[in-house]
Amino acid sequence: MRIIGITGGIASGKSTVTDILKKRFNYIVIDADQLARQAVEPESPGLKKIIMAFGETVIDENGELNRSMLGEIIANNDHARTKLNAMIHPEVKKLYDQQISFYRKSGIPTVFYDCPLLFETNLQNTVDETILVVADKEIRIERIMERDNLTREQAIRRIEMQMSDEEKIALADTIIENNGSMNDLLITINVYFSRRKLLVR
Template identity: 45%
Template sequence: MKRTIGLTGSIATGKSTVSQWLKEAGFAVVDADIAARKVVEKGTAGLEEIRQHFGETVLTKEGELNRGKLGKIIFEDAEKRTLLNQIVHPKVKAYMLKEREALFEAGETIVIFDIPLLYESHLEALVDQIVVVRTSRETEIKRLMARDGIQAEAAIQKIDTQMPIEEKEQRADFVIDNDGSLEKTKKQVDHLIQQFKNFQ
């Protein structure tokens, strides 16, 4: 039986670490962040659409996407952020579904969809079950401050753009608590891997 598992969390909860462990355990992982970069590479329809709507200024001299410039524009303008999402999100979804199809055809029985904003983007229907990686809000703020070199206020602002982690936990099929040591988290992931293997 073929199965798609959605992996999500919130910013700085440690989802990427869990994703890496799942890869190391031999699971096929399709990463939404990688997909989002692929669909706007030089020469793609995605990049051309962005150029048409946002102008030449968001391109580098080499004709690639200038992420810094585009990021500044959408950070300051909610309408433009929505427009960018309308361009990119359907392409990311199509890319991930195509990747999944190829993996299933190659004999994989479980595919992990690593999607940071799975709930926020309303992509639950793409997956059979959902794993949420969580920490307490305090831990999340501390880790984000350390990771990005920012003050608490800026960290809170970033965290508050996403759905509260408590809500994600309530809607999850599996929860990985990454509030303690890496060893404790790894034990939970190993248990999860065993459950996944029982599906196969």
């Protein structure tokens, strides 16, 4: 089984690409964000670690993680963000390994792994190939401002919190540019498939 990691910075259009892979090409896509949510479900080891590190204030009245509260804590605190990642990523990795084992036993030939922090967490060596979705900074800023109703300064801050595209490009096997229309993106993805000679499930 071939595992292809797909990543990209905020507002690059990575989610759009993965939607195309799932809905248009019928590929299996493992979603790291979904695994991260599973990793902090009530009573989970991951959530217990977060409570110990950040206190009961990050838990809502239903015993679930208060993501907005936790987000405020780590937004301007690199140390807190690093500590959170160190707690969550091992739990996500366990869930990821379980899914990979299932699909491997099922005989699935190709699986994509949608992982926003693929390079930041040095997971590129756990996949066979990597795809990086990129878009020009100004386009990303406009997308964030429109999508999240943020100011330009807030949008820039969101982008600068992440590893730069330049650093990611140096690590990626394939670059998919997403600066144009949906049709432009579809053409780019089709070119990728034709070059890689990947088979649709």
